[in-house]
Structures are given as structure tokens and as C-alpha cells.
Amino acid sequence: MPLRPIRIYGDPALRARAQEVAEFDDSLLGLAADMRETMRAYYGVGLAANQVGVLHRVLVVDVPLDEEGEARAAYTLVNPVILERASSQVAEEGCLSIPGIYEDVSRPLRVRVRYRDERGEEAMMTAEGYLARAILHEIDHLDGVLFIDRISKLKRELYVRRRKKQLRREQDEREPAGHADG
Numbered sequence: 001m002p003l004r005p006i007r008i009y010g011d012p013a014l015r016a017r018a019q020e021v022a023e024f025d026d027s028l029l030g031l032a033a034d035m036r037e038t039m040r041a042y043y044g045v046g047l048a049a050n051q052v053g054v055l056h057r058v059l060v061v062d063v064p065l066d067e068e069g070e071a072r073a074a075y076t077l078v079n080p081v082i083l084e085r086a087s088s089q090v091a092e093e094g095c096l097s098i099p100g101i102y103e104d105v106s107r108p109l110r111v112r113v114r115y116r117d118e119r120g121e122e123a124m125m126t127a128e129g130y131l132a133r134a135i136l137h138e139i140d141h142l143d144g145v146l147f148i149d150r151i152s153k154l155k156r157e158l159y160v161r162r163r164k165k166q167l168r169r170e171q172d173e174r175e176p177a178g179h180a181d182g
């Protein structure tokens with residue numbers, strides 16, 4: 001199963017709303033399998049299809065349930081819909097698509113979610129804590145929302161400025177000034 005390149009902040013796919021999946025076919029199974037493989041290769045706890053440039057409402061999560069990470073909750077959710085949110089929690093988040101920033105984000109503590117599995121079967125789940133957080137972070141991606149939209153404006157602007165500077169530096173390194181090699 002091939003890894004898919006992860007889209008990085010600035011890529012328009014991360015700001016697009018992904019569309020409902022209508023066909024539960026082999027290409028969906030392939031996408032879900034590639035996403036799980038890609039998430040694990042990058043040590044992520046979740047990945048949304050937007051992050052690999054596919055605008056379909058598919059997300060995968062794989063969250064450790066204990067300190068050692070031996071017990072895990074792994075799910076593939078297609079067309080997820082949040083039915084209920086309860087209480088709230090604050091914890092640090094990061095994102096494979098937004099390198100170099102980790103910030104506290106407030107989210108519901110518990111959610112009830114309706115979804116289809118990758119074969120099209122209707123399912124329902126109640127998630128709490130870390131799993132709820134991961135699912136909510138990924139559903140945000142499907143709506144074109146990033147976790148840095150949920151932190152203070154000041155912190156977000158600092159990150160964006162730092163990121164632009166870094167991109168300029170990378171560009172300068174690729175194209176040394178005053179060189180014309182044709």
C-alpha cells in the first residue's frame with residue numbers, strides 16, 4: 001500500500017470542504033488503507049482525506065488508550081456527523097499538515113458520532129477524551145478548518161509569519177541568487 005504525500009499548510013486542499021462519499025467502492029477501500037498507512041508512517045493519531053489532497057469525507061484515527069500505547073482505538077469514519085457534544089476539555093494539539101506548532105485547544109470532552117464504515121455500513125459511536133479530540137480535529141479538516149483557527153489570533157499570526165519566513169528561506173536555498181545555469 002503506497003504512502004500518500006501529506007499536504008502542508010498553504011495547500012488549498014486544507015481549506016476546502018470535503019464532499020460526502022456516495023460510492024463505496026475499491027477506490028474508497030484503497031484510499032482508507034493508504035491513509036491508515038500514511039498516518040502510522042508519520043506517527044500521527046489521525047488523518048483526514050484533505051490532508052492527502054482528496055476532497056472526500058473520510059478520516060482515520062488511531063489513538064493510544066494507555067501510556068504505553070499498547071491498547072489503541074483505531075477507526076475509519078466515512079461521512080461522519082456529530083449528533084451530540086458534551087462538556088469540554090483542553091489539551092495540546094499538533095497537526096501533520098502544520099509542522100512546528102503545538103498549542104492548547106478546547107474541545108468537547110464527549111461526542112456521539114454517526115458514520116459509515118469503509119464498506120458503507122451505518123455505525124454509531126460515543127467517543128471521549130483523546131479519541132473524541134482526534135475525531136473532532138479530523139472532522140474539522142473535512143470542513144476546511146484547522147486547529148490553529150481555534151487558538152488565539154496572536155499565536156496564529158506568529159506561526160503564519162514564521163512559516164512564511166521559513167518558506168522564503170527554503171526557496172532561496174533552492175534558487176541561489178545570481179546563478180543562471182539555464
Ligand code: ZN
Nearest residue numbers: 094095096097
Ligand atoms: Zn490535522
